[in-house]
Amino acid sequence: MISATKPFVKFHRYDQELVSDIQALNSSGYHKDDIWVLRWNPDKNHSNQRDNYYKYSSHSEDVIGDIDSKAHVFENGGEELRTRLEKLGLSKDEASALFRELQESDYSCLLVVRDLKDNIIKMSN
Template sequence: MISATKPFVKFHKYDAELASDVHALNSAGYNSDDIWVLKWNPDKNHSNQRNNFYKYSTHFESAVGHIDSMAHFFDNGGKELRTRLEKLGLTKDECSALVRELQETDYTCLLVVRDLKDNIIKMND
């Protein structure tokens, strides 16, 4: 089901801050159907880029908590990531821009929240 409003999107690293944001959203009453963690996985794109392998593979376990029980977790390559973002209510251009920024920065995932109404989590700087 696509919401009439755009979902809130925040760039993240897969770490304790992400787990903290997901916990805060759950505590505020958001359920797992409204919270998505979308991780870009270059291995699923069959990438041979060594720096991307180390950037995304070796630091993957640094998140704490069981966020997979509090949010939907999606770990896939660029095309599938764009498709999932579209299903969550973003345009093709927005999806492409978000995935491109993930690929070009130190961020490893996106936190997507449907109908975020309060300042529950800190915005990116």
């Protein structure tokens, strides 16, 4: 179910701080369906590699801190990542802008939270 409000998006590295943010969200009552970790894998951007394995890949083998049981982990190429952002409630332009910013930064993933309330996690790094 998509919310009428825009989801909260935070740039992250795939590290212990991400695990801490997810644990804080879980402790505050957020469930796995409200929390998404979107990892960009540039190796999955090439159209010749977009077979079903890549298209339907949900997470990598090196999930840290068992976050795949606490949040949805999605690792894929650029087009799939932008599409997932749109499905989570962002416009096509917003999704493209976030993906471009992710590509140009030293971050490796986005933490997306539906209906974030209060200051459960630090807003920026």
